[in-house]
Amino acid sequence: MLNSRIPTGPIEQKWEKHKGEIKLVNPANKRLIDIIIVGSGLAGSSAAASLAEMGYNVKVFCFQDSPRRAHSIAAQGGINAAKNYQNDGDSIYRLFYDTVKGGDYRSREANVYRLAEVSGSIIDQCVAQGVPFAREYGGLLDNRSFGGVQVSRTFYAKGQTGQQLLLGAYSALSRQISKGKIELLNRHEMMDVVVIDGKARGIIARNLVTGEIQRHGAHAVVLCTGGYGNVFYLSTNAMGSNSSAAWKAHKRGAYFGNPNFVQIHPTCIPVSGHYQSKLTLMSESLRNDGRIWVPKNLDDAQAIRNGELGPNDLEENQRDYYLERRYPAFGNLVPRDVASRAAKERCDEGYGVNKTGQAVFLDFASAIERYGKTEASTRNLKSPTKSQIIELGKAVVKSKYGNLFDMYQQITADNPYETPMKIYPAIHYSMGGIWVDYNLMTTIPGLYAAGEANFSDHGANRLGASALMQGLADGYFVLPYTIGDYLADEIRTGQISTDTIEFEQAENQVKATLDKLINTNGDIPVDDFHRRLGLIMWEYCGMSRNEKGLKKAIILIKKLRDEFYSNLYVPGDVNDFNPELEKAYRVADFLELGELMCIDALNRKESCGGHFREESQTDEGEALRDDDNYTYVSAWEYRGDPSDPKLHKELLKYDNIEVKQRSYK
Amino acid sequence: MQFTLKVWRQKSQSSKGAIETYHLSDISEDMSFLEMFDVLNDKLIRDKKDPIAFDHDCREGICGMCSMFINGEAHGPGRNVTTCQLHMRSFKDGDTIYVEPWRSSAFPIVKDLTVDRSAFDRIIQSGGYVSVNTSGATQDANAIPIPKEDADSAFDAATCIGCGACVATCKNSSAMLFVSAKVSQLSLLPQGQTEANNRVQRMVNQMDAEGFGNCTNTGACEVECPKGISLTNIARMNRDFLKSSMG
Numbered sequence: 001m002l003n004s005r006i007p008t009g010p011i012e013q014k015w016e017k018h019k020g021e022i023k024l025v026n027p028a029n030k031r032l033i034d035i036i037i038v039g040s041g042l043a044g045s046s047a048a049a050s051l052a053e054m055g056y057n058v059k060v061f062c063f064q065d066s067p068r069r070a071h072s073i074a075a076q077g078g079i080n081a082a083k084n085y086q087n088d089g090d091s092i093y094r095l096f097y098d099t100v101k102g103g104d105y106r107s108r109e110a111n112v113y114r115l116a117e118v119s120g121s122i123i124d125q126c127v128a129q130g131v132p133f134a135r136e137y138g139g140l141l142d143n144r145s146f147g148g149v150q151v152s153r154t155f156y157a158k159g160q161t162g163q164q165l166l167l168g169a170y171s172a173l174s175r176q177i178s179k180g181k182i183e184l185l186n187r188h189e190m191m192d193v194v195v196i197d198g199k200a201r202g203i204i205a206r207n208l209v210t211g212e213i214q215r216h217g218a219h220a221v222v223l224c225t226g227g228y229g230n231v232f233y234l235s236t237n238a239m240g241s242n243s244s245a246a247w248k249a250h251k252r253g254a255y256f257g258n259p260n261f262v263q264i265h266p267t268c269i270p271v272s273g274h275y276q277s278k279l280t281l282m283s284e285s286l287r288n289d290g291r292i293w294v295p296k297n298l299d300d301a302q303a304i305r306n307g308e309l310g311p312n313d314l315e316e317n318q319r320d321y322y323l324e325r326r327y328p329a330f331g332n333l334v335p336r337d338v339a340s341r342a343a344k345e346r347c348d349e350g351y352g353v354n355k356t357g358q359a360v361f362l363d364f365a366s367a368i369e370r371y372g373k374t375e376a377s378t379r380n381l382k383s384p385t386k387s388q389i390i391e392l393g394k395a396v397v398k399s400k401y402g403n404l405f406d407m408y409q410q411i412t413a414d415n416p417y418e419t420p421m422k423i424y425p426a427i428h429y430s431m432g433g434i435w436v437d438y439n440l441m442t443t444i445p446g447l448y449a450a451g452e453a454n455f456s457d458h459g460a461n462r463l464g465a466s467a468l469m470q471g472l473a474d475g476y477f478v479l480p481y482t483i484g485d486y487l488a489d490e491i492r493t494g495q496i497s498t499d500t501i502e503f504e505q506a507e508n509q510v511k512a513t514l515d516k517l518i519n520t521n522g523d524i525p526v527d528d529f530h531r532r533l534g535l536i537m538w539e540y541c542g543m544s545r546n547e548k549g550l551k552k553a554i555i556l557i558k559k560l561r562d563e564f565y566s567n568l569y570v571p572g573d574v575n576d577f578n579p580e581l582e583k584a585y586r587v588a589d590f591l592e593l594g595e596l597m598c599i600d601a602l603n604r605k606e607s608c609g610g611h612f613r614e615e616s617q618t619d620e621g622e623a624l625r626d627d628d629n630y631t632y633v634s635a636w637e638y639r640g641d642p643s644d645p646k647l648h649k650e651l652l653k654y655d656n657i658e659v660k661q662r663s664y665k
Numbered sequence: 666m667q668f669t670l671k672v673w674r675q676k677s678q679s680s681k682g683a684i685e686t687y688h689l690s691d692i693s694e695d696m697s698f699l700e701m702f703d704v705l706n707d708k709l710i711r712d713k714k715d716p717i718a719f720d721h722d723c724r725e726g727i728c729g730m731c732s733m734f735i736n737g738e739a740h741g742p743g744r745n746v747t748t749c750q751l752h753m754r755s756f757k758d759g760d761t762i763y764v765e766p767w768r769s770s771a772f773p774i775v776k777d778l779t780v781d782r783s784a785f786d787r788i789i790q791s792g793g794y795v796s797v798n799t800s801g802a803t804q805d806a807n808a809i810p811i812p813k814e815d816a817d818s819a820f821d822a823a824t825c826i827g828c829g830a831c832v833a834t835c836k837n838s839s840a841m842l843f844v845s846a847k848v849s850q851l852s853l854l855p856q857g858q859t860e861a862n863n864r865v866q867r868m869v870n871q872m873d874a875e876g877f878g879n880c881t882n883t884g885a886c887e888v889e890c891p892k893g894i895s896l897t898n899i900a901r902m903n904r905d906f907l908k909s910s911m912g
Binding site for chain 2: 121126240281572
């Protein structure tokens with residue numbers, strides 16, 4: 001039976017009480033304990049810095065050339081915290097409520113409450129580290145609002161919040177490296193977890209420059225390895241983002257939680273051609289000021305697709321601001337899953353506005369005019385002309401979103417100050433991940449998962465600006481406490497020897513897998529398989545899913561997997577710098593994870609959050625949950641065959657929030 | 666579009682490198698420069714040849730991993746863009762394009778276009794941080810108001826992505842723009858001022874120890890920086906350094 005180890009007592013006292021009861025490791029004993037952290041993003045860097053400060057010996061692994069490159073760096077819009085600086089009625093409870101509701105009542109209450117509780121400390125911590133958040137003229141911190149909420153609680157640094165927060169965590173990490181408390185292994189990839197007597201005791205790593213396979217022992221291993229959106233090939237994730245660490249842990253006994261819950265972000269730059277290697281996000285913060293629309297008439301949509309009409313040729317009454325029409329209460333700021341489905345619905349009906357028919361407009365004209373008028377008024381301009389207003393308005397929009405507008409123009413060659421952006425949903429984030437208990441420990445004792453790599457806080461849909469919050473909460477404020485509960489019993493263990501049969505077996509297995517990949521000697525490059533897997537996943541396990549499609553996808557993935565192992569071609573050597581081999585190792589795992597995602601989506605016959613089962617919708621086409629049968633976390637156990645996992649259920653209980661059908665109307 | 670590519674190939678740090686020539690056709694103007702390299706590598710792999718190694722990750726201009734020296738310019742002809750954000754429409758059909766790695770003795774070549782920039786990490790480790798523990802038990806984030814201009818200037822300096830274009834561009838292989846951006850960010854904020862003297866001394870010492878050259882105020886780094894980091898930061902660091910040297 002899955003035990004999530006949620007402390008007893010009222011929700012607002014659980015975390016304080018738990019912290020008080022957690023076993024401690026005394027400073028002298030901490031020096032005898034080794035911890036491995038895999039990944040150097042927000043969760044990894046913050047956890048590593050914190051654990052090293054506490055006195056543990058830490059090793060950090062990252063596959064990039066520097067820990068500062070982890071993909072947290074690309075997060076744009078902001079980070080939530082229940083500070084209530086804006087005096088708009090925000091509170092810990094409200095942040096908790098919004099997050100549970102936003103997640104469509106499929107997240108664990110106690111974890112989410114803790115997240116909201118520590119959110120304020122994150123901002124304090126980051127400011128103390130020199131993170132340059134946006135400020136108002138009075139010198140105090142500025143906020144903006146994000147989708148799915150009705151308060152302004154998002155702290156930001158232009159469109160580069162992730163960068164600034166990661167560089168803050170990286171600086172804390174660097175400080176501990178300089179003190180000799182952290183050993184950094186960059187350009188190293190974790191290949192497997194080593195489990196001895198049921199406990200995680202280390203990892204097998206590969207030096208990506210020399211190809212050397214290494215054994216590293218530790219008393220605990222923490223996976224901060226991010227999400228698995230790249231199973232879809234095209235996503236907003238970095239090219240190197242992968243699921244291999246999580247998947248290898250899964251195969252060693254860590255249950256995988258809600259694998260089908262992935263977030264499709266509504267505002268990304270649409271696909272431009274078959275050579276496309278990744279998709280670029282346009283921050284959700286743009287929905288504060290941008291209005292989303294498609295033409296009202298099919299003929300106009302056709303004319304725009306053919307290039308006979310431009311968006312600015314259509315009058316207001318010829319446009320369909322479909323989010324404002326369908327969801328008057330939240331308008332353009334509905335949560336991501338809702339906004340994405342609405343865009344797909346319009347495009348499926350033939351209203352798409354680019355060559356492929358898969359794009360909608362995100363229009364800043366009215367924001368530019370509105371800001372221009374305010375600015376003219378503050379500058380005391382008497383009866384300003386229209387062009388003066390537009391100029392002033394553009395300057396305001398530039399100061400808020402300048403870097404995003406530049407990026408858009410660079411990629412598409414369109415100027416978004418003059419013509420609306422074209423956007424379309426794309427895979428962005430994994431709510432699912434390795435199952436963890438309240439202490440962030442997986443089902444393998446001594447193995448932890450933090451940040452996007454775990455499943456716990458976002459349910460079936462994550463709200464904007466909550467990923468950064470969770471990564472840093474886990475790393476700075478949760479794991480450093482909870483890991484002590486396990487490590488307190490490890491103080492007499494002594495150094496973990498890597499000279500054991502388990503390490504040897506794991507090492508041999510890794511070597512055999514690499515040899516198999518490089519010796520397949522077929523004809524097809526690994527990207528080709530990855531792209532095809534992505535198409536299957538997007539078609540059948542993307543924004544809209546049904547039983548028939550999912551069953552078909554499972555067959556197609558198995559076929560593709562067989563072909564992969566018979567016709568893959570990986571150039572170069574095993575014992576060398578070989579990026580193609582790295583990719584092959586990762587895609588081999590995606591080919592198994594993809595199947596589990598489909599199995600999970602097939603099992604969950606309800607719609608919830610980002611998981612939309614066509615069989616389960618309201619008359620108005622909204623997602624329809626089935627609380628009687630599916631108020632649980634699916635935690636899948638690997639049993640030796642990727643097609644035959646065993647389902648365990650963690651039943652979810654909501655004692656502090658009324659469960660109801662989500663409505664943003 | 667069609668292109669002739671002249672690409673630096675080098676098997677390892679110790680081996681001798683050379684320019685090799687490749688011809689590509691059917692390139693779309695909407696492709697990014699790296700997607701064009703994907704097409705080339707796909708072709709090489711299908712011909713059972715060794716693909717070109719190059720660093721890249723986020724492909725949206727923020728991780729700082731991509732690093733190509735294109736037609737004699739770091740990150741190519743565009744301004745304020747990284748290689749991954751450079752698109753083929755910036756070139757003319759039929760162009761010959763030269764692609765080389767960052768060249769600096771402080772950035773040894775790993776393979777082909779991939780170099781080792783860990784010297785930058787070591788400079789940050791020498792003092793590019795505020796010495797505060799991560800307990801969260803600091804004062805409230807709004808306890809010290811910071812003038813918006815200072816916060817904005819600190820942010821501008823903090824947008825450095827650590828790609829190394831400044832070093833690759835500089836005739837002296839100087840890392841002054843990179844180092845001064847971090848020094849400036851922290852010295853502009855009250856949180857970083859306490860240890861500002863120590864920080865600038867330690868970071869400059871580490872910079873020298875890594876073998877980066879000195880600054881002769883050419884300003885090429887500012888021109889080629891994909892994030893538009895300003896030379897003002899170097900002036901500020903020089904001032905801070907002098908001040909800290911006088912004790």
